Amino acid sequence: MNRDDIFKATVEACSEILGVSEDTVTHDAVLRDDLDADSLDLAELAMALEDRIGVSVPEQDFKQVATVSDTLDLLEQHLAAARS
């Protein structure tokens, strides 16, 4: 799974959980401000992304992300760690 695949999964998860259209889920989009996500949404999003990408990410790490791009970085990093 490369970064494009992770982005695609993130777009789908955001659309499903946040009820936003897929074209609003850009790399620069801020989850809380641009996509109107609250703490419940972020918890749901974290679980959905772990399932879709097949990686386990500590809850604390997910709380640090601000943008979609940050989310991709975090997931990529944990995916690489899991592979090594």
Add this chain to the structure above:
Amino acid sequence: MSHSTQQGSPTEDQRPTRDPESLARDHEGRWRVAITGMGVKTPAGCDLKTMYETMLNATPVTAPITLFDASDLPVRIACEVRDFDPLAYVDRRISRRMDRVSQLGFAAAMDAVGDAGSPAGESARRAVIVGTGTGGAPTMGDQAIAFERNGANRVSALLVPMLMPNATGAFVAMELGWTGPNYAVGSACASGTTALGEAARLIRHGQCDVVLAGGAENSVNVYAMASFCRSGALSTRNDDPAGASRPFDADRDGYVMGEGATFLVLERLDQALARDARIYGEVVGYALNSDAHHLTAPRPDGSGAAACMRAAITDAGLTPECIGHVNAHGTGTDLNDAMEARALHGVFPTGPPPVTSVKGVFGHLMGAAGAAEAAIAMLSATNGVVPPTANHERGDEDFTLDVVVDAPQPIGPQPVMSNSFGFGGHNACLVLSPFAGR
């Protein structure tokens, strides 16, 4: 004021002259309570007109279960709310935060507010009371499966907010910006009636100007159905769904599970009049008590239910002769119907007035039943007709009741008593009266 002046038919010049202040208060000096809005999401219709016409036509809506795979259950029929799309009321994000109980409840509540127009009063004096038997319990079941399959890390953060019985009220308050009292009441199958009664109390005693109250239940789910199948409470007429719910009938074999929601807007009568609101009628009497007898069975002699009915009539400042008809709990179970008949004979020594049970049409809506039935009872009382009881074909030899069958029975506008009795021995009764005029 005395309600007896409303229920008789005095000519205009025989009516006592009252100043507006005395018209605003009841026989005990409490604020009178008007019903100014109704919203329904029921198996008999998702709008008031459709639901009421289905009742007058006594068309049963019981059908095979479609909401889940019921093939393993001994009972595979129920009354489901059809043609309901929560996305007509909330967006996808909010919808997935709601158990079906809140989707149904929120939609009915919004319809009720839309129907009521623009009630007076500041937001802090507007309340929401939701009656529900089990709230979002089905979500708990689904999440228990997720836990069992995938561990604690796969339990949703939404579990508790979706499960809590007060969730529906929270969504309603957030949407409307109503900051007054907001809570859920649970008295099993009496929850909807209890919610309306408690709402009337808030207005009567001057604590609130407007209360949106009712009941909601997501009960056609595999967990509730499996449990009620095991307890033997449900009709097993899988091959005759339309004939399954048979209130007070000699051949009744249990109730039919229903689901849905109904909300009513209750408003201080004088304020409703001041804004020229349409008034369906008044909540004039309410009582609740407990059998203190058994976890599921009613007290067989009906003494608890009878005491509750008497108290509600007394609360209304009326006597039993003033009650034009009874919208019975009438579940179609052996125990309830026999008990309720005994109780009615105890309350009405010269014989109960005409009795109807709308559960013959749309089954038992559990925590929503009392609210939906109050809406139907209010319309019936004001229209002066008693809806017929579907599937009541043969009287039980153990009791006699004037059960209305076949066609609506005209009786003229008169107060109605609406009964609800819940698991745990919770009894709740409302007396609703037509509004005589301005």
